[in-house]
Amino acid sequence: METEVDEEPVVALENGVRDWNEEFQQLKERELLMQQDHAAEFDRLSELRTLIEDFAKTAETIGTKIISELFLPMDRKTIVPRTSSVGGVAGGAKYIEQGIFFKFPVDEKNLYGGDEFSMKTAGHEFLSLMQLMDCRVRGLHFPMVVLIDYLGYRLVAESILPLGPHSLVAGTSDGANTIHNDNVGMAVRLELISKILNLQPHYVWNWEKTKRTLIYNAIDCEGHLGADGRYYVIDAARLFPAATPTPRLKGCHLYRLLRPELVRNYSVPLCSDTFSSFNLENSHEYELNSRDATSYLEDHVISKFGSALDLHYSQKNFQNLNLKEEAVKLVLSIHRKGINVRYLGKIRGCCSYEPVKCLVLTEIIARVVKNQMRAGMRALKISEMRKYAELSLSYLNLVFGISEKSEIYWKSFLKECLEKRFSETLSTCELKNDFDLRRSVFVVPLFQRILDLVRISLKFDVKEGFNLKGDVMVLKVPLSGANYREFLPSTKYMHRLHFEEGTALSKQASREAKECVEFSSKLYEEAEKRYKASIQTKADDFKALYNWGLSIQARAMSCQDSEKCLGLLGLATLKFQEALEINERDGHALYLLGNLLVAHASRHDCLQLECGSQDISFKLKETLTAACEIYEKSHDIEPYNLKLLFNWGSALLSMATIFKEESAKFLKEAIEKFEMGLKIQGDDYKTLKNCAVALSKMSRLKKGNESQDTFNQAQEKFSRCAQLNSTDFELFFNWGNALFKQATVMHDIPEISLKFLIAASEKYGKTLEINPQFLGALYNFGKVLCRIFQTNSREKKSEQDLDQFLRAYQTTASLRQFRIKLKPLILLSNLQNPKINKKLISFLENFVRGENQIQIQAKNLLFNLKQSHPNSDPRDDAVFWRGSEFGKTMESIEQPTFMATVENGNWRGSTLIDPRTYKTEDRRIISVPEEVKPNYNMQGYVD
Numbered sequence: 001m002e003t004e005v006d007e008e009p010v011v012a013l014e015n016g017v018r019d020w021n022e023e024f025q026q027l028k029e030r031e032l033l034m035q036q037d038h039a040a041e042f043d044r045l046s047e048l049r050t051l052i053e054d055f056a057k058t059a060e061t062i063g064t065k066i067i068s069e070l071f072l073p074m075d076r077k078t079i080v081p082r083t084s085s086v087g088g089v090a091g092g093a094k095y096i097e098q099g100i101f102f103k104f105p106v107d108e109k110n111l112y113g114g115d116e117f118s119m120k121t122a123g124h125e126f127l128s129l130m131q132l133m134d135c136r137v138r139g140l141h142f143p144m145v146v147l148i149d150y151l152g153y154r155l156v157a158e159s160i161l162p163l164g165p166h167s168l169v170a171g172t173s174d175g176a177n178t179i180h181n182d183n184v185g186m187a188v189r190l191e192l193i194s195k196i197l198n199l200q201p202h203y204v205w206n207w208e209k210t211k212r213t214l215i216y217n218a219i220d221c222e223g224h225l226g227a228d229g230r231y232y233v234i235d236a237a238r239l240f241p242a243a244t245p246t247p248r249l250k251g252c253h254l255y256r257l258l259r260p261e262l263v264r265n266y267s268v269p270l271c272s273d274t275f276s277s278f279n280l281e282n283s284h285e286y287e288l289n290s291r292d293a294t295s296y297l298e299d300h301v302i303s304k305f306g307s308a309l310d311l312h313y314s315q316k317n318f319q320n321l322n323l324k325e326e327a328v329k330l331v332l333s334i335h336r337k338g339i340n341v342r343y344l345g346k347i348r349g350c351c352s353y354e355p356v357k358c359l360v361l362t363e364i365i366a367r368v369v370k371n372q373m374r375a376g377m378r379a380l381k382i383s384e385m386r387k388y389a390e391l392s393l394s395y396l397n398l399v400f401g402i403s404e405k406s407e408i409y410w411k412s413f414l415k416e417c418l419e420k421r422f423s424e425t426l427s428t429c430e431l432k433n434d435f436d437l438r439r440s441v442f443v444v445p446l447f448q449r450i451l452d453l454v455r456i457s458l459k460f461d462v463k464e465g466f467n468l469k470g471d472v473m474v475l476k477v478p479l480s481g482a483n484y485r486e487f488l489p490s491t492k493y494m495h496r497l498h499f500e501e502g503t504a505l506s507k508q509a510s511r512e513a514k515e516c517v518e519f520s521s522k523l524y525e526e527a528e529k530r531y532k533a534s535i536q537t538k539a540d541d542f543k544a545l546y547n548w549g550l551s552i553q554a555r556a557m558s559c560q561d562s563e564k565c566l567g568l569l570g571l572a573t574l575k576f577q578e579a580l581e582i583n584e585r586d587g588h589a590l591y592l593l594g595n596l597l598v599a600h601a602s603r604h605d606c607l608q609l610e611c612g613s614q615d616i617s618f619k620l621k622e623t624l625t626a627a628c629e630i631y632e633k634s635h636d637i638e639p640y641n642l643k644l645l646f647n648w649g650s651a652l653l654s655m656a657t658i659f660k661e662e663s664a665k666f667l668k669e670a671i672e673k674f675e676m677g678l679k680i681q682g683d684d685y686k687t688l689k690n691c692a693v694a695l696s697k698m699s700r701l702k703k704g705n706e707s708q709d710t711f712n713q714a715q716e717k718f719s720r721c722a723q724l725n726s727t728d729f730e731l732f733f734n735w736g737n738a739l740f741k742q743a744t745v746m747h748d749i750p751e752i753s754l755k756f757l758i759a760a761s762e763k764y765g766k767t768l769e770i771n772p773q774f775l776g777a778l779y780n781f782g783k784v785l786c787r788i789f790q791t792n793s794r795e796k797k798s799e800q801d802l803d804q805f806l807r808a809y810q811t812t813a814s815l816r817q818f819r820i821k822l823k824p825l826i827l828l829s830n831l832q833n834p835k836i837n838k839k840l841i842s843f844l845e846n847f848v849r850g851e852n853q854i855q856i857q858a859k860n861l862l863f864n865l866k867q868s869h870p871n872s873d874p875r876d877d878a879v880f881w882r883g884s885e886f887g888k889t890m891e892s893i894e895q896p897t898f899m900a901t902v903e904n905g906n907w908r909g910s911t912l913i914d915p916r917t918y919k920t921e922d923r924r925i926i927s928v929p930e931e932v933k934p935n936y937n938m939q940g941y942v943d
Contacts, residue, residue, distance in 0.1 A: 014096070014099075017098065017099040018098065018099045019099065019160075020051075020055055020099055020100065020144055020159040020160070021143060021144065021159040021160060021161055021162070022228070023051055024048075024051060024052075024055075024144050024159060025141055025228075025230060027044060027047055027048045027051060028048075028141075030044050031044065031500075038504070038507065038508060038511070041504055042504060042508075045497070045500055045501050045504055048497055048500075049497055049501070052144070052493060052494060052497055055100070055144050055146065055159070055493070056146050056491055056493045058098055058100065059100055059102075059146040059148065059157035059491075060146070060148055060489050060491045062079065062095075062097045062098065062100065062102065062157075063102060063146075063148035063150065063155045063157055063489065064148065064150050064489050065078065065079055066079050066095055066097075066102060066155060067148075067150045067151055067153045067155060068150075068151070068383060068385070069383060070153070070383065071381050071382050071383045072383050079095060079097055080095075081093040081094060081095055082094055082095055082096050092104035092105075092106035092108060096160070099159070099160060100157050100158070100159065100160070101157070101158045101159075101160050102155055102156065102157050102158075103155070103156050103158075104153065104154070104155060104156075105118045105119050105121060105122040105154055105156060106118055110250075111251045111254065112250070112251045112254055112255060113249060113250035113251050113252070115378065116371060116374070116375065117251070117252075117254075117255045118255075119154040120255040121237045121238075121254060121255050122147060122154055122156050122237070123147065123154075124237045124238070124239075124240075124255065124257060125145075125156070125235070125236055125237035126145055126147050126156075126492060127260070127538075128221075128236035128237060128239035128240065128260075129142050129143075129145055129233075129236055130494070130495060130496075130538050131197065131239065131240075131260050132193065132233060132236060132239070133494070133496055134496070134541070134543060135192070135193050135196045135197065137189050137192050137193060137196075139185070139189060139230075139231055140189045140193075140231050140233060141226075141230045141231060141232050141233075142232065142233055142234075143158045143159045143161055143232070143234060144158065144159040144493075144494070145157070145158050145159075145493070145494070146158075146491060146492065146493045147490075147491070147492040147493075148489055148490070148491055149455070149489065149490040149491075150455075150487065150489040150490070151377050151388055151487060152373070152374035152375065152376070152377030152378045153377075153378065161224070161226060161232055161234070162226040162227040162228045163224045163226055163227070163232065163234075164227060167224040167225055167226060167227070168180050168222055168223070168224055169181075169182045169183035169186050169223055169224060169225050170182070170183065170186045170187065170190060170215075170216075170222065170223030170224075171215065171218075171219055171220060171221050171222040171223055171235075172219050172220055172222075173220075173222055175207075176204065176206055176207055176219060176278050176279070177206060177207055177208075178206065179204055179206055179211065179213040179215070179219065180213070180223075181213050181214055181215065183223075183225055183231075185225075185231060186223045186225065186231050187216070189231060190216040190217065190223060190233075191216050193216065193217065194216040194217055194269070197217075197239075197240075197260065197263065197264060198263050198264050198265075198266060198269050198270065199216065199217050199239075199240075199241075199263070199269055199270065199271070199272055200268075200269035200270055200271040200272075200286060200289075201214060201215065201216045201269075202214075202215055202271050202273065202280055202281065202282065202286065203215070203280070203281040203282075204219050204273065204278050204279060204280055204281070205279040205281070206279070207279070209279060212281070215273070217236075217239055217272045218236070218237075218238040218239055218272035218273055219272075219273055219276075219278055220235060220238060221233065221234075221235055221236045221238065221239055221272070222234050222235045237254075238254065238257070238272055238273075238276075239272060240257045240258055240259070240260055240263055240272065241257065241258050241263060241270040241271055241272055241274050241290050241293070242254070242256060242257055242258070242274055242275045242276075242290065243256050243257065243258050243290070243293075243294045243297075243340075244275075244290065244291045244294040244295075245275055253274075253275040253276065256340075256342065257340075258270070258290070258293060258294070258297070258338070258340075259335065259338045259339065259340055259540075260338075260540060261335065261336060261337065261338035261540045261582050261583070262293065262297055262301070262337075262338025262339075263293075263338075264338075264583055264585070265338065265583065265584045265585060266293050266296070268289055269289075270286075270289055270290055270293055271286035271289070271290070273286075274286045274287050274289075274290040275287060275290065297338065297339065297343075298343070298346065301337060301338060301339060302339060302343055302346050302347055302350060303350045305333075305334065305337050305339060305347060305350070306347050306348075306349070306350025306351045307350065309330075309333075309347070309351055309353075309356055309360075310351050310352055310353040310356055313353055313355060313356045313359075314353050318355045323359065323362070323442045323445035324445045324448045324449055324452070326359060327359060327362060327363045327366070327445065327449050330359065330360065330363055331363065331539070332535075332536075332539045334347065335539035335540060336539055336540055336578070336581055336582045337581065341367065342421070342422065344360055344363060344364045344367075344422055344425070345364060345418070345422030345423050345424045345425030346423070346424050347360055348360040348361060348364070348424075348425055349424045349425070357440070358440055358441055358442055359442065361425065361437075361440050361441050362441045362442045362445055362446045362449065363449065364418065364422050364425055365414065365418070365437070365441060365446060366446055366449040366450050366453055367421075367453065368414070368417050368418060368421055368422075369395070369399055369450050370450060370453040370454055371421075372395070372417070373391075373392060373395050373450075373454050374454070376391050376395065377391060377392075385487070388487065389456075389481065389484045389487075390481070392454065392456050392484075392487075393479045393480065393481070393483065393484060396447075396450070396479055397475065397478045397479055399450075400443070400447055400466075400474060400475045401474060401475055401478055402469055402474045402475070406474075407436065410436050410437045410438050411433060411434065411435065411436055411437070412433065414437060415430075415431060415437065436472055438472035438473065438474075439471055439472060443466065443472065443473035443474075444462060444466055444473060447462065447466075448462060455487060455488040455489065455490045456484075456486075456487055456488070457485040457486050457487070457488055458479070458483045458484060458485055459482070459483050459484075459485050460479070460483050464476075465477075492537070493537075494537075495533075495534045495537035495538040495541060495544075496534075498530045498531070498533040498534035498537065498544070499530070499531070499534040499541065499543065499544045499547070501527075501530045502527045502528075502529075502530030502531040502534065502544065502547060502548065502551070503527075503547050505523050505524075505526050505527035505530060506523075506524065506527040506547065506550065506551035506554065508523055509521075509523035509524045509527060509551070509554070509555070510554045510558075513554070513555075513558040514558075517558070520555075520558065521555070524551060524552075524554075524555045527548075527551050528548065528551070531544045531545070531547065531548040531551070540582045540583075542578075542579040542580075542582040542583045542586065542589065543579075545575050545576070545578050545579035545582070546575065546576050546579040546586075546589045546592055546593075548575045549572040549573070549574075549575030549576040549579065549592070549593075549596065550572070550592065552568050552569075552571050552572035552575065553568075553569060553572040553596050553599060555568055556568035556569045556572060556599075556603075557599060562603055565603050566600065566603050569596065569599060569600040569603065570600070572596055573593070573596055573597065573600065576589060576592060576593040576596060577593070580593065585637055586637075587634045587637030587638035587641070588634075588638070590630050590631075590633050590634035590637065591630075591631070591634040591638070591641060591643070591644045591647075593630050594627045594628075594630040594631040594634060594644070594647065594648070594651075595627075595647055597623050597624070597626050597627035597630060598624065598627045598647065598650075598651050598654075600623050601620055601623040601624045601627065601651075601654070620658065621655070621658075621659060624651055624654065624655050625655075627651050628648060628651055628652060628655075628669075631644060631647065631648035631651070632648075635648070640680055642677050642680045642681055642684060642687070645673050645674070645676050645677035645680070645687070646673075646674070646677055646684070646686055646687050646690065648673045649669075649670045649671075649672075649673035649674040649677065649687070649690060649691070649694070650670075650690055652666045652667070652669045652670035652673065653666070653667070653670040653690060653693065653694050653697075656670060656694070656697065657697075663697070663701065664698070664701050667694050667697055667698045667701070668698070670690075670694045671691060671694045671695060671698060674687050674690055674691035674694060675691065678691065683720075683724060685721060685724050685725055688717050688720055688721050688724070689717075689718075689721050689728075689730075689731055689734070691717055692714045692715075692717035692718045692721060692734070692735075692738070693714075693734050693738070695710055695711070695713045695714035695717065696711060696714035696718075696734075696737075696738035696741065696742070698710050699711035699714060699742070699745075700741055700742075700745055707745070711738075711742055714738055715738075718731070718734075718735045718738065722735075727770055728770075729767045729770040729771035729774055729777070732763045732764070732766040732767040732770070732777075733763070733764070733767045733774065733776060733777045733780075735763045736760045736761075736762075736763030736764040736767060736777070736780060736781075736784075737760075737780065739756045739757075739759045739760035739763060740756070740757070740760040740780060740783075740784055742756045743755075743756035743757045743760060743784075743787065750791055753791060754788065754791045757784055757787050757788045757791065758788065758801075760780075760784050761781060761784045761785060761788065761801045762801075764777045764778075764780055764781035764784060765781065765801065765804050765805075765808070768781065768808040768811075768812070772808060772811045772812050773812055774812075775812065778805075778808060778809060778812050778824065779823065779824050781801075781805050781808065781824070782805060782809075782823070782824025782825070782827055782828060783824065783827060785801055785802055785805055785828065786827045786828055786830075786831060788801070789828075789831055789833055789836060790831065799835070802828075802836065802839060803839070805824075806839065806840075806843045809824070809825070809843075810843070810846075810847065813847070822858060822861060825840060825844075825858075825861060826861065828840060829861065841862065844858055844859075844861065844862040845862065
């Protein structure tokens with residue numbers, strides 16, 4: 001019976017040769033140790049970059065040499081194959097050079113239907129290893145791998161691993177004669193991989209049907225316990241499930257696979273071994289799931305993408321686009337949606353906007369021509385570079401020339417190739433024999449794209465090299481040997497280095513933002529370059545996208561300009577949305593996006609305070625609502641994420657505070673989220689505190705016993721918080737606010753209201769003990785004292801609280817260099833309570849010993865208090881308003897200022913007036929120097 005795999009060769013590292021694998025694994029393992037040491041992490045990444053680039057460059061140099069010498073006689077080769085010494089019968093020639101293992105993916109056993117499709121499996125193996133690395137399962141290791149494409153051939157280069165004939169502990173290396181699942185450490189890691197990638201664990205019987213083994217991915221994906229004690233995974237070409245096979249394509253279940261983006265987001269797990277010849281249990285069920293997934297891709301995902309593509313490009317001017325780059329972006333976009341390149345024809349059929357149809361067909365034909373040219377190169381079977389150049393130039397002249405053969409190519413031959421490779425590509429009109437397909441493509445970008453795909457460099461000016469013949473673009477002059485420069489190898493290697501460097505740079509930029517904004521910005525720009533490079537290497541690198549989003553968010557939050565900050569936050573949001581297009585069920589990315597939207601809303605809130613726009617208010621509500629919807633999606637995926645529930649509840653609490661008309665609804669939902677979080681961790685301090693605040697707010701919206709019960713719940717949570725943390729000034733401030741508000745609610749029952757006021761004053765006093773500079777607590781403390789004296793002026797404790805308040809006021813004023821408002825003192829003075837006034841006078845006489853603006857205002861307040869106090873002359877304290885510019889009339893004053901009332905040469909008092917409204921002509925004023933002008937709304941007195 002035909003099987004898909006043969007025994008994997010065992011490759012040993014020769015003495016004295018560089019051990020690429022050991023260097024690589026040690027650097028990867030150091031990542032865990034360097035997470036808090038940022039300088040050491042940069043050193044590690046620098047070493048890792050050097051190692052990977054050295055490996056790739058060495059592999060490329062050797063690989064191109066191997067391919068160039070492929071058809072030389074053995075005695076003329078500088079690098080000889082080692083196939084017999086390394087064992088194994090699968091594939092073509094194998095080489096070992098400078099500690100690197102090379103193998104050709106060729107279809108010697110005719111399993112795939114040709115070398116081109118065998119080469120695809122090497123591409124799948126590379127992609128699968130990238131996916132496995134992205135899972136970041138601790139303790140699971142992978143070889144360094146480089147793909148080298150050159151002169152139509154593909155060569156796989158791998159670091160040599162410390163594996164032996166008995167190291168296999170998972171999967172099979174002999175076509176399922178023996179199947180392993182022998183090691184718990186490997187099993188738990190592979191099981192975790194299957195959950196992350198949405199792969200279906202399944203049972204497989206050996207060929208004799210004597211043993212059944214649980215397999216977590218593809219049976220021929222091998223797990224080894226190396227001689228160095230590390231777990232390794234290799235041969236992951238079939239990691240992802242096959243699409244529904246096409247009967248006419250031999251072995252297509254080996255290379256026509258579903259993309260990881262689709263598998264990861266599909267509604268049910270899919271089996272890697274579907275449609276294979278292995279003995280699977282429940283194979284019918286697994287095949288049905290894969291067929292359904294293929295149908296979902298073809299009938300839903302592709303049609304939706306085609307419509308989105310139309311919409312995207314209908315808003316753009318094609319004349320201003322670099323169409324070669326747009327073709328590259330097209331491939332990146334379809335991969336992110338989980339669509340394989342082979343479906344480009346179906347995508348074109350779903351598009352209606354003509355320029356889009358031309359762009360898609362341009363990419364399709366570029367790939368068809370690339371495969372034709374590569375097949376032609378492989379057919380040469382010679383080692384003369386001149387022949388490869390002649391063949392390539394000849395083919396380019398055929399495709400872009402003006403000969404009769406070129407016309408036949410575009411009207412007939414190419415159409416047959418398109419129908420075989422990309423079904424449903426052409427319209428009925430385009431299929432007609434007299435229709436020239438050059439009318440349906442962008443010819444010059446097609447030429448550029450083919451050069452990139454084939455990796456041939458020419459001495460040729462594209463802008464000047466084409467002209468219009470009839471209604472099609474053609475070469476002005478056929479290409480010749482004079483135009484040829486060289487063939488370039490195409491090398492693919494690991495993307496994770498770019499990702500890790502980008503993340504490290506982002507973190508450093510965030511730390512530097514406080515010290516040097518310019519340097520921080522440069523670091524953010526460098527991080528952006530790394531994230532771009534990571535995505536170019538691996539289109540579905542959603543982690544790079546959301547780390548990029550986090551990087552932009554951090555940059556935005558350090559930006560002082562609100563408009564610029566909002567622009568950056570919008571860009572960060574787009575990156576998260578791109579990441580979620582790739583991996584829809586990434587609960588962590590959804591959580592981060594929710595946090596980002598809340599940050600976005602906070603900046604809208606700042607703008608609303610600045611300009612009071614209704615549009616901004618609407619945008620604020622819209623953004624917070626979107627954040628809550630995102631949190632809900634994340635919670636569906638990660639129901640036990642405590643931070644998510646806290647942030648979700650906090651967003652709802654903000655909405656309740658901002659949008660008063662819907663406060664009850666938002667508070668109810670916020671309390672629900674906080675309570676859910678407390679069920680996960682009952683003593684989570686932040687959740688308890690915010691829940692207490694939400695409950696206290698909710699109690700004020702209820703009535704009777706229901707209000708009291710809700711308030712008691714808030715009190716209980718505040719009390720628990722105080723037991724957990726007795727030094728959090730914000731806790732006691734919020735607790736004081738809750739008590740103060742409750743006193744207001746209970747104002748009809750003075751004795752109960754007074755009880756809450758006294759309790760509130762205690763909490764504000766505690767707040768100021770912890771943080772003497774907290775103005776909010778100081779002001780509220782003053783207001784509470786006013787209410788207490790209004791309710792019961794003989795309350796002894798209130799007098800003690802007043803002394804504490806005045807001490808706190810003096811401390812706060814001193815710490816803040818007297819940048820503090822007098823409002824609390826004014827409110828107390830307005831009570832006209834002799835005991836209070838006496839204390840205030842005593843306090844102010846010590847407070848006003850300076851010329852600070854606030855102290856000058858305080859002198860005026862002291863003067864005002866002494867007017868009502870016996871045995872004092874108010875003018876004694878007014879001398880600081882001496883001025884030399886008597887005689888100015890009201891009409892000469894343009895700004896609000898203090899005016900002295902003078903009648904018959906006698907002083908009668910003063911007040912702050914606005915010259916735009918005050919029209920008395922017989923009064924004179926004193927101009928106050930700018931540096932000592934009091935607050936505009938502050939009343940003052942002058943001699």
